[in-house]
Each structure stands twice: as structure tokens, then as C-alpha cells.
Amino acid sequence: MTNQREQYTMGYGQAATSIMSMRTAQNHAAFFLPYLKPGMKMLDCGCGPGTITVGFGEAVAPGEVVGTEIEEAHVAIAQENALKQNASNVRFESADLYSLPFEDASFDAVFISAVLANLKEPIRGVREAFRVLKSGGVIGVKDFDHGGDLIYPADPAIEKYGELYVRMRLDNGHDPNSGRKIGALLIEAGFSELKFSAVYETFTGPRAAAFAQFSVGLLTESWGNEFTSRSWATKEDIQEMINAYRETVTKVINQFRAARLLEIDRSFITLVNPRGLEELAQG
Ligand SMILES: C[S@@+](CC[C@H](N)C(=O)[O-])C[C@H]1O[C@@H](n2cnc3c(N)ncnc32)[C@H](O)[C@@H]1O
Numbered sequence: 001m002t003n004q005r006e007q008y009t010m011g012y013g014q015a016a017t018s019i020m021s022m023r024t025a026q027n028h029a030a031f032f033l034p035y036l037k038p039g040m041k042m043l044d045c046g047c048g049p050g051t052i053t054v055g056f057g058e059a060v061a062p063g064e065v066v067g068t069e070i071e072e073a074h075v076a077i078a079q080e081n082a083l084k085q086n087a088s089n090v091r092f093e094s095a096d097l098y099s100l101p102f103e104d105a106s107f108d109a110v111f112i113s114a115v116l117a118n119l120k121e122p123i124r125g126v127r128e129a130f131r132v133l134k135s136g137g138v139i140g141v142k143d144f145d146h147g148g149d150l151i152y153p154a155d156p157a158i159e160k161y162g163e164l165y166v167r168m169r170l171d172n173g174h175d176p177n178s179g180r181k182i183g184a185l186l187i188e189a190g191f192s193e194l195k196f197s198a199v200y201e202t203f204t205g206p207r208a209a210a211f212a213q214f215s216v217g218l219l220t221e222s223w224g225n226e227f228t229s230r231s232w233a234t235k236e237d238i239q240e241m242i243n244a245y246r247e248t249v250t251k252v253i254n255q256f257r258a259a260r261l262l263e264i265d266r267s268f269i270t271l272v273n274p275r276g277l278e279e280l281a282q283g
Pocket of ligand 1: 008010020023045046047048049052068069070071074095096097098112113114115118119
């Protein structure tokens with residue numbers, strides 16, 4: 001089956017790449033690390049800039065990790081990140097999760113983070129993961145669920161930004177509430193022995209400032225145009241969103257100690273699915 005590449009809502013601009021690069025195996029895959037063992041062969045699908053993948057390299061050494069990514073530019077960034085960290089057992093290649101270039105039952109562990117929400121047919125991606133995973137292998141899946149986003153206090157321009165972001169995901173054919181559906185997808189693909197958890201990634205203080213700067217970057221480099229070209233906002237509306245976020249950055253930095261001016265929490269549903277979970281957990 002040939003795949004027409006789908007629109008990726010976040011885009012590949014600098015702002016999107018920097019926020020993704022803040023992720024590590026420790027801060028984004030802690031739920032999955034206990035199931036990784038030395039010597040495992042592991043796959044990280046849709047690995048982005050590869051900062052999480054590199055951490056998996058440490059967890060499975062002397063085993064190996066392959067990070068796959070549909071975007072060639074991110075493969076190059078991920079390779080650079082691995083080089084900087086001397087992660088010699090981690091390699092990256094370009095691949096579409098809908099059709100992975102691996103034999104059946106090639107991996108002991110598969111990880112998919114924040115990718116399924118970018119697919120029109122997430123079940124096809126999960127079935128591919130099932131195909132390349134060995135029987136008794138373990139899969140860790142994590143995704144956003146924007147139905148759980150919280151923000152307070154809410155500036156109207158920032159609220160509008162949030163609404164348009166969700167609308168854009170829907171317009172691109174993707175589900176903004178995909179996190180809650182991961183379990184159902186995995187069961188449909190044939191996985192069993194699911195363990196669920198949900199976490200909030202909280203942005204307060206300097207992280208809120210970084211998030212605000214990231215939002216300004218996204219609006220400037222791509223989303224401003226996306227929103228106006230779809231006639232959902234005027235240029236003035238976009239400027240108001242930018243101003244609201246810029247103001248937030250200043251307030252948060254100036255009042256760093258009591259930095260509760262803006263809290264943006266984003267919910268994830270995380271799920272670990274081990275076939276043979278008990279043996280793995282017992283080592
Ligand atoms: C939000 S980023 C997540 C990156 C990383 N997994 C993380 O959690 O930080 C989503 C990534 O999935 C990639 N992606 C989207 N569709 C894909 C597909 N069909 N196959 C492989 N990767 C895909 C995008 O290029 C992007 O780098």
C-alpha cells in the first residue's frame with residue numbers, strides 16, 4: 001500500500017524541534033524504562049530529534065536501538081544528538097510507521113511517543129509495531145490527550161490559540177484526544193496485558209516561559225499562516241496571540257519565584273504493553 005504523507009501539525013520549524021529536544025528517556029519514558037533490559041534490540045518509531053532514543057541506548061546496552069523517523073531532516077538531527085552523547089549503539093533511519101522496513105519479530109521492545117496522534121489511521125501504525133515485535137516483547141506507547149489540557153489564568157487570545165490548534169489537528173484528519181484511545185487500539189492490534197498510566201506535563205515558572213516562547217515561535221514560523229490561510233483568524237488575531245504570550249514570558253521571568261501566572265498542563269496517557277510483562281518486570 002502506498003502512503004501519501006500526512007500533514008504534520010507541529011511542523012519542523014526551530015520552535016517545534018527545540019521543544020521536542022527537551023525530552024529525554026528519563027523525563028518522557030520513565031514508565032517504560034523498567035521494562036528495558038541490557039542486550040535488548042529496541043525500536044523507537046517517530047523518534048523526532050532522538051533525544052529520548054539516545055537514553056534508551058544506555059538502558060539496553062550492549063543491545064542496540066534503532067530510531068525511525070519519517071522526516072529526513074530529523075534523522076540527521078537525531079544522528080548528531082547521538083554523536084554528541086557518544087551513543088554508539090543507537091542508529092537512526094528514515095521510515096514510515098505505516099510500513100516499517102523490518103522483518104516480522106525483529107525487536108524485543110518498541111516505543112511510540114506522540115506519533116499516533118499524528119496519524120489518520122493509528123491502528124495501521126500499531127499493527128506494524130505488533131508485526132515487528134517478538135512474541136513476549138514489550139511495547140510502550142505515549143500520546144497526548146488535549147481533552148485534558150488545563151490553563152489558568154486564561155487570556156482570551158491564548159485560549160483562542162488553543163482552540164485553533166485543536167481545530168487544526170482535526171482539520172488535518174488527526175485526533176486531538178488520542179491518548180485515551182491507545183489501549184483500545186493496542187487490544188485491536190492483538191496486544192494483551194496492558195498497564196495504563198496518565199501523567200500531566202506541567203509548565204510553570206521558567207518552563208512556562210519556555211513554553212510561551214515556543215508558542216510565539218510556532219505562531220511566527222508556521223501556525224500564524226496556517227490559521228489565517230484557513231480563514232480562522234486575522235493577522236491582528238495572530239498578533240494578539242503573540243503579544244499575549246510575549247507578555248506571559250515577561251511576567252513569568254519577572255516574578256519567577258511566584259510564577260503561577262500561567263500554568264499550562266498537558267495530559268498524556270501512557271501505556272505499557274508487555275506481552276510477557278511479568279517475566280520482564282521480574283528480570
Ligand atoms: C511530536 S513528534 C514526537 C517525537 C518523539 N517521539 C517524542 O516523543 O519527542 C512526532 C514525530 O512523529 C513523526 N511522524 C509523523 N508521522 C509519522 C509516520 N507516519 N512515520 C514515522 N514518523 C512519523 C514526525 O515527523 C515527528 O517527528
